Amino acid sequence: MSRPHWWQSAVLYQIYPWSFQDSGNDGIGDLRGIKARLDYLVELGIDAIWLSPIFLSPMADFGYDVADYRGIDPRFGTLADFDSLLAAAHTRGLKLLLDFVPNHSSDQHPWFIESRASRANPKRDWYIWRDPAVDGGPPNNWISDFGGPAWTLDPSTGQYYYHAFLKEQPDLNWRNPEVRAAMLDVLRFWFARGVDGFRIDVLWHIVKHAAFPDNPPNPDWHPGMGAMHQVLQHHSTDQPEVHDIAADMRVIADAFGREGDDRVLIGEIYLPVERLMRYYGLQGEGVHLPFNFQLIDAPWHARQLARMIAEYEAALPVGGWPNWVLGNHDRPRSASKRGQAQARVAAMLLLTLRGTPTLYYGDELGMENGVIPPERVRDPRELREPGLGLGRDPVRTPMPWDDSPQAGFTLGESWLPLNADWPRRNVAAQWDDPASMLSLHRALLQLRRATPALTLGSLHIVEAEGDVLAYRREHDGEHLLIALNLGHQAAPFALPPGSPLLSTLPGPLPDGVPPILRPDEGLIWKVDRLT
Known part of the structure; x- marks a missing residue:
C-alpha cells in the first residue's frame, strides 16, 4: 500500500470530559484535568484522543445541545485552556479530535432564538418548521430518539419545529445553503486552530426527506425497545443528499491536511x-472512517x-479503511456485557483486528456499568423512559x-457516583500488577505499535470450531495468528510451529506448541512459516 495515513495505524481513545479528571473540584471533569492526565495516555x-462535546451548552443533553460552536463551556474551561491542552497533546505526539454536532443546536443558540422569533425572521428557514x-x-408521525413526538408546537408562531432528540435540540435545516455554509465554517475555525479531526455526531440524521412523509411502522416493535423504534426511520435519516454534505466536509479536512499530518x-x-459503506463516498470523498459499531451488539x-x-x-x-469499536458513551461497557474474563479476550480482538480501533475511557481498567x-x-434518555435500561x-x-476519596477524580462530590469497585x-492499583486489565492493554498496545502486521497487515479468517475465533495478520513476511x-x-x-507473543x-506463556487454548484465553502467536 502507499504510505499510510497516521489514523490508519493509530489507536483512538474517547474521553467523556465530564468524567475524566476534575481540576476545579466541582465534581465535573474539565480541560485542565485532561491536560494533567496526558502523560498517562502516552504511557x-x-x-x-477524541473529546465528547466541550462547546458552550445549557447541558440539556450534556453538551450535545450546542449554544455556541466556537466557544468552550465554562464548566470545562476557556478557549485558552483548550489551546493549552491542544499544544500539550501535540508536544507529546498525541492527536486531538473534537466532537462536531451538526444535526441540531441548542434551543438557546442565537440562531434558534432568531428563528422562532417570527415566521418572517431571516433565520426562520435555518431550522425545520412545519404547519x-x-x-x-x-x-x-416521526418519533424522537429519546421517545415521544419529534415535533414541538411553538404557540407564538403556530408552527411545529422538528427535533430528532430533545425539544431543547432543534434540528438544523441542512437544505438551506446558509446553514450549510455556517456549519462548514465551524469546521474551518477549529481546523485552523490546530485540531486533528472530528467525530461527526449522528451524521446519517442531518438531512430529512424534503416532503416529510410518515415513517412506516416497525412490525417487530415491542415496548422494551423504546418508543423511538415504533417506526422505521426511512424518511427521517440516511437521505441521499447527506453524501454531498459529507463530501464538502471532506474537502475542508483535506485542505487543512499536510503530507504526513492529514486531518481525519x-x-x-x-x-x-x-x-x-456509502459514507466512504463513491471515490473516497466521504468521511475517512464511518464508525463500525458491530462488535458492540454482536452475539459473542x-x-x-x-x-x-x-x-x-x-x-x-x-x-x-476498516475500524472497530467495543463501547462508547451511549452503549453498555464491554466488561458488563461479557464479564471480566471475556472482556480481556474482547480487548485482544479489538486491538488485533485490521483497522483503526477506538478505546472508551475506563475500558482499559475493565470498568463495568x-x-x-x-x-x-x-441522563434525559433515562428520565423520559425509565425502567427500560x-x-x-x-x-x-x-x-x-x-x-x-473520590478516586482521585475530584476533591468535591463527583457528578455521578463512582464505580462500586473503585478502591481496587x-x-x-492496576498499573504495576502484571495480571491486571490495564497491564494487558499496555502490553497489547505496545505489541501493536511495534508490529506492522497488527497495524497495517492483511487479515484472513482461519477455520476453527466451537468457541474458537481465529485469524491471521500478515505484512511483509511477518505472520501472526490470533486465536x-x-x-x-x-x-x-x-x-502451527511458532512461538507465543502475548496471552x-x-x-x-505456553511452552512449546499447545494443542488447546485455555478457558477464556486469547493468544497472539508468531508463526515460523506458513504451510
Whole structure:
C-alpha cells in the first residue's frame, strides 16, 4: 500500500470530559484535568484522543445541545485552556479530535432564538418548521430518539419545529445553503486552530426527506425497545443528499491536511453494513472512517463473529479503511456485557483486528456499568423512559485513578457516583500488577505499535470450531495468528510451529506448541512459516 495515513495505524481513545479528571473540584471533569492526565495516555500507548462535546451548552443533553460552536463551556474551561491542552497533546505526539454536532443546536443558540422569533425572521428557514396537520397535531408521525413526538408546537408562531432528540435540540435545516455554509465554517475555525479531526455526531440524521412523509411502522416493535423504534426511520435519516454534505466536509479536512499530518473525519452512523459503506463516498470523498459499531451488539459466538468480520472486510470499498469499536458513551461497557474474563479476550480482538480501533475511557481498567440511584439519574434518555435500561449514566461514571476519596477524580462530590469497585479497580492499583486489565492493554498496545502486521497487515479468517475465533495478520513476511477462546472451557486448536507473543491470561506463556487454548484465553502467536 502507499504510505499510510497516521489514523490508519493509530489507536483512538474517547474521553467523556465530564468524567475524566476534575481540576476545579466541582465534581465535573474539565480541560485542565485532561491536560494533567496526558502523560498517562502516552504511557498507556494510545495515539489520539477524541473529546465528547466541550462547546458552550445549557447541558440539556450534556453538551450535545450546542449554544455556541466556537466557544468552550465554562464548566470545562476557556478557549485558552483548550489551546493549552491542544499544544500539550501535540508536544507529546498525541492527536486531538473534537466532537462536531451538526444535526441540531441548542434551543438557546442565537440562531434558534432568531428563528422562532417570527415566521418572517431571516433565520426562520435555518431550522425545520412545519404547519400542523389537519387535526392540529404534529406534521407527521416521526418519533424522537429519546421517545415521544419529534415535533414541538411553538404557540407564538403556530408552527411545529422538528427535533430528532430533545425539544431543547432543534434540528438544523441542512437544505438551506446558509446553514450549510455556517456549519462548514465551524469546521474551518477549529481546523485552523490546530485540531486533528472530528467525530461527526449522528451524521446519517442531518438531512430529512424534503416532503416529510410518515415513517412506516416497525412490525417487530415491542415496548422494551423504546418508543423511538415504533417506526422505521426511512424518511427521517440516511437521505441521499447527506453524501454531498459529507463530501464538502471532506474537502475542508483535506485542505487543512499536510503530507504526513492529514486531518481525519469519523462519522457516527448506526446503519447496516451495506448502507454504512456509502459514507466512504463513491471515490473516497466521504468521511475517512464511518464508525463500525458491530462488535458492540454482536452475539459473542465465534462462528457469527468470524462471518461478521469477513463480511465487513468484503464490503469495504476500494481504499476504504476498516475500524472497530467495543463501547462508547451511549452503549453498555464491554466488561458488563461479557464479564471480566471475556472482556480481556474482547480487548485482544479489538486491538488485533485490521483497522483503526477506538478505546472508551475506563475500558482499559475493565470498568463495568455503574449503578445509579434514582435520585442521581442525570441522563434525559433515562428520565423520559425509565425502567427500560436505556439510560447512559451507567457508562459515564468518573474515571477511578486511585483509592483515595473520590478516586482521585475530584476533591468535591463527583457528578455521578463512582464505580462500586473503585478502591481496587483504579489506575494506581492496576498499573504495576502484571495480571491486571490495564497491564494487558499496555502490553497489547505496545505489541501493536511495534508490529506492522497488527497495524497495517492483511487479515484472513482461519477455520476453527466451537468457541474458537481465529485469524491471521500478515505484512511483509511477518505472520501472526490470533486465536481467541470465547468460551469458559478449554478448546482444542492446532497451532502451527511458532512461538507465543502475548496471552490474555496472566502468568507464563505456553511452552512449546499447545494443542488447546485455555478457558477464556486469547493468544497472539508468531508463526515460523506458513504451510
